[in-house]
Amino acid sequence: MNNSRETKSQTTMEWEAFYNLEVGEKLPFFQQNQRMLDVVFAQQFDRPFLDFICSLANQIRQLARTKMGAEHLRNILPHKRAMLYFVQPSTRTFLSFLNACQILGLNTSEIRGTTTSSEVKGESQEDTIRTFSSYVDMIIVRHPESGFVEKTAWVLNQTERRVPVLNGGSGPDQHPTQALLDIYTLERSFENQSGLDGKSIAMVGDLKRGRTVRSLSYLMQNYRDVTLYFVSPQEFRMKQDIKDHLAKKGVKFTETDDFESVLPLVDGVYMTRIQKEYSQAPDSESDYYPDFFFRKEHLELIQSHCVIMHPLPRRFEIEVDVDKDPRAVYWKQERNGMWLRAALIAYLFGVEEKIMEEFK
């Protein structure tokens, strides 16, 4: 058995060595023929890609409006099959990806929760993943563990069936498609004001732990002359790593805990969930921070073109009555996620031309 153990620990070392690399060093590993094959990190997206994917999402959205366009879309990938492997339940992200697949005509298999997984029989994670890849052409993964999606892509990239792996949220850090759909929503909201370049955005709430605002802040380096306002209680301030990164890349930012003073200054307000740290399962408003709560009266403070965003689900961050204001775009933002994910899937299969050609 010694021989076996040695080999195993050697394999383990290889993964660990890879895992400990800087993100930048890992990126080529998730490419094939100079093109993104797996979507693992928000760091994989540069400005040309962001512009391209937003434009592709726009085309898909527009095509889907007519029956003829919708049928064209459904004939893009009817010969492909995707698996949605959602070990961590997330109805919202699951439905967004599932419907994105359906828009393009892909067939789907679902594994939701762990109870139905073959892991019960004591199979290794690597073998389970290889099994999934035996049947389908793409795997979309959501998992509570940091690094799980990365490992999935890493494992499959060493096999004969190197199918694309799409990160649907992996642990507390990585959720790259959320960052993409936020960018898409900002770009769309400002399409009559020359886009996101030059805009001021307030990010409000728990900036310390919120992976959404962290990823979105990171991507701001791709836009010219953006100003960020980090609005949070002292204990939830944005961490130093992101602030260092922004400083290095020349993205302006300001930190404050005065929510209302920032509102008139910005083009967008990105609200996020925030709750008292001791509160494990909060169920009343008193567990939340009333000073970081967007109320109806605040609609009078923001500019006429300023958009209000939220990654959802919300609890006490935005008053329900705000929903009816045209500047509240969080429901559109949710639907944008579906278009954006459809665009990303089309891109991973290299069929973007077939979508674009309809407009020539």
Next chain:
Amino acid sequence: MNNSRETKSQTTMEWEAFYNLEVGEKLPFFQQNQRMLDVVFAQQFDRPFLDFICSLANQIRQLARTKMGAEHLRNILPHKRAMLYFVQPSTRTFLSFLNACQILGLNTSEIRGTTTSSEVKGESQEDTIRTFSSYVDMIIVRHPESGFVEKTAWVLNQTERRVPVLNGGSGPDQHPTQALLDIYTLERSFENQSGLDGKSIAMVGDLKRGRTVRSLSYLMQNYRDVTLYFVSPQEFRMKQDIKDHLAKKGVKFTETDDFESVLPLVDGVYMTRIQKEYSQAPDSESDYYPDFFFRKEHLELIQSHCVIMHPLPRRFEIEVDVDKDPRAVYWKQERNGMWLRAALIAYLFGVEEKIMEEFK
């Protein structure tokens, strides 16, 4: 926070005020351009609609017999996506709706049970519903709470994405598609005897709590010269509200607890589940009522054209050996539910002409 609480309770008031209206006053709210948009109550169906939907179900059933017809059907709604939101498990109704969607080519998303719902994260029901509507074009809901489906439709009808909502059973009262499929089965069974008009129907079992027989009795007002026999133990007699309604509409009915004496008189026997009230989880025949049990020997008592129906699942209401008699139509009734639901979905999307044109 006060401002917020006020607004919330105001919104709640609005829903409660609506909820307490008479059903008749609510109906216009579930229409769009003088056409049914949401299916919430059996009270939404009048005779022209019942005739139309039965005829549409017939066409679908006939088309589905050939490959060419089935492919025509699958090309009716391939550009639409439906969600099946089944908080209360019901395999039968779920499968019936799912296959109805597939017949018309709709793609489907499933939420079954509450564990996978985003409600875990403490989102409001209204937000969960809005999220679902972001991704799909129709929502089919089954829920243990009375009024839940009504509220779903009510919430969505105030948003920008007013997608149709279809009631798949909501609490102890509402299950309109069951009533429709029962009507469809009766009409089909009597198609060589000029339909349901003029027929006598026995309803047997727990008439007090059974939502199926209550809705079906209600719809009888749409047919001329129908006679109902309510056959039940004393403690499970039909409630006064339905009897008052029938009297007002001129539908004849008789009440009795003598099952066998009624059998020779009727054109249809509708059996329903009945069990002793103290019995929470009955598992033996002794918990049931032997005098309201259709046995093989009863086949000799009924007329040669009399049909035997049951909403299923059954336990001890109909002996298994009765199944082989051609007058036992409960398995056809079940399959009729699928055709009828497909017809209803086609109607809600306004594509009935595309189905009918195949026959011109």
Next chain:
Amino acid sequence: MNNSRETKSQTTMEWEAFYNLEVGEKLPFFQQNQRMLDVVFAQQFDRPFLDFICSLANQIRQLARTKMGAEHLRNILPHKRAMLYFVQPSTRTFLSFLNACQILGLNTSEIRGTTTSSEVKGESQEDTIRTFSSYVDMIIVRHPESGFVEKTAWVLNQTERRVPVLNGGSGPDQHPTQALLDIYTLERSFENQSGLDGKSIAMVGDLKRGRTVRSLSYLMQNYRDVTLYFVSPQEFRMKQDIKDHLAKKGVKFTETDDFESVLPLVDGVYMTRIQKEYSQAPDSESDYYPDFFFRKEHLELIQSHCVIMHPLPRRFEIEVDVDKDPRAVYWKQERNGMWLRAALIAYLFGVEEKIMEEFK
């Protein structure tokens, strides 16, 4: 009630009488027009059928390589709907069947686990099955009970909707599609050495309880001049029934517990799971048998064309480093299962000609 009880027990008798027949006597019952309608037992497959189904699987696999071929396949059965009724969870078999259906364009309904089944309401198994058959055109069943799938087919064959039933694993004995995919993998692996005829195969592990090796051994009677090596610890030797059968059919076999000595002699090594009997939930290598473990060093002992197979999932039967050797075909074997199952489904619907015609 007496009358009812009698009738019930009579029906029960009929099933029990049927169930106790010899397998050979049962086979005609699962046919329609001299053609297999239900797939219940491995004993239903003879050599012409095995050759045919392997050839059909090959065609499907080849067609699926191009978008045009894949679209041809998806137009084979788009007018049919299948149900996957998996009372016993098995992600692997489930995904294999689901994707096989999708390849041919079938729509699918899923019942996984028992909690969502209507059995909760106290319905009989027979009624549940009839309900499923009301909505779909084929039922694929996996169930922990021996004989359950057989009973499903038997029940439906006495109704008006006699839809095909496909055994996806029923109790400890029957898993006919696993046997088929093993045969397919052997035939494919030896396609340049005139196929499985004349080959020597080692079966290793728990031969006593393993249904996979039992079924595969049984099917060997269909091939000329095959030699089997049964390699196991004393306590897990192949049972007498199979050995008697092989002796009667003239299939040569040898029993041994010396794993390494057999390796140089064979054309294929079929590894299976084995664990110490006292060990209920083994989680370490020490619960396994190191002498029946295929390690990297064994690659030097086997012939250059010898294939290594495993039904998966594996734990400590094959070292992970063996995976990279081209003779390790267990991942291909898994994917072969999907092609083979697609072939079987096409056959059950009688559409094999439509697949084959593409190659004329």
